[in-house]
Amino acid sequence: MERSPAISALFHLRMISLVICLGATDIYFIRNAYHATVQNGASVQIVFGFEYAILLALVITIAMKYLLHVIDLQHESPWENKAIYILYTELVTNFIRAALYSLFFIVMVKIHAFPLFAIRPLYLALRSFKKSLHDIISSRRAITSVMTRCPDVTPEELANMDNVCIICREEMTTDCKRLPCNHVFHISCLRSWFQRQQTCPTCRMNILRATMQQPEVQQPQAEENVQQNQQQNQQDQQG
Ligand SMILES: [Zn+2]
Ligand SMILES: [Zn+2]
Structure with a gap:
């Protein structure tokens, strides 16, 4: 069924x-x-x-x-x-x-x-x-710490990156979170993923351990991360 x-x-x-x-x-x-x-x-x-x-x-x-x-x-x-x-x-x-x-x-x-x-x-x-x-x-615990400690991803950032969510295989446009390992997913997909395992779907990083080391989301730091990611994405695309 x-x-x-x-x-x-x-x-x-x-x-x-x-x-x-x-x-x-x-x-x-x-x-x-x-x-x-x-x-x-x-x-x-x-x-x-x-x-x-x-x-x-x-x-x-x-x-x-x-x-x-x-x-x-x-x-x-x-x-x-x-x-x-x-x-x-x-x-x-x-x-x-x-x-x-x-x-x-x-x-x-x-x-x-x-x-x-x-x-x-x-x-x-x-x-x-x-x-x-x-x-x-x-x-x-995994859902709460991702919601409070991981930054949201803006639609502009999503437009500038490979924006397919590997959990549902659909394009990401809004309501996405960036995990500490820089992988991005739909919030709803992460919710259902964390019911069974508390790791990143792409790289298997332990979410509970990684988010505990991270402070609660502060906007400037999130933006810094974003810039780093954009640079990384550009490098990836060039590569
Ligand atoms: Zn998804
Ligand atoms: Zn990851």
Whole structure:
């Protein structure tokens, strides 16, 4: 859905019916496992119950992502905030998974025995929760520091340089930022790029480290940079 340009009505129908079908099945089995455990005491149903709950969390994530893509399709221009909403969706799902595995672990230790087989999924769930938290924090930090510490690029400068943004492959005319490594991109493209990695798309320079060394934007310094860049560009063109 993310890649293909045209989504048919049949695709939506299949997607929605599959999500409802899987969700309902999971809820049914979770209820069954719960009632069996309440009526007959601890059994293998506890293990299954938790597995169904984790699958239900996965179905909900997929439904959320599908909704976000549908909203994105309604937008004429690319939807800037989609990437951050997807990151938050992943954060919540990973949190639910980590919480469910931890709860399962505690329940098993209390009533039965040490669940050796659950150590690996518990570890993986905790690790992906930590990673999604880290992703959100560092992408926010990268966006903030680029917005406050990197100079804007004027339309005149853009006219005098190679002004194709390598993230979206479109021409840059307004709303662009110059990174500390002198590479220039659309602000909106940088926002979505930083959701996944906090490096320059061209030279892989670490944005967080580089912008921290830079003071907050002051106009004279920005202009100086600009002049240097123009000279460099002219040299490049001559070369
Ligand atoms: Zn762009
Ligand atoms: Zn760069």
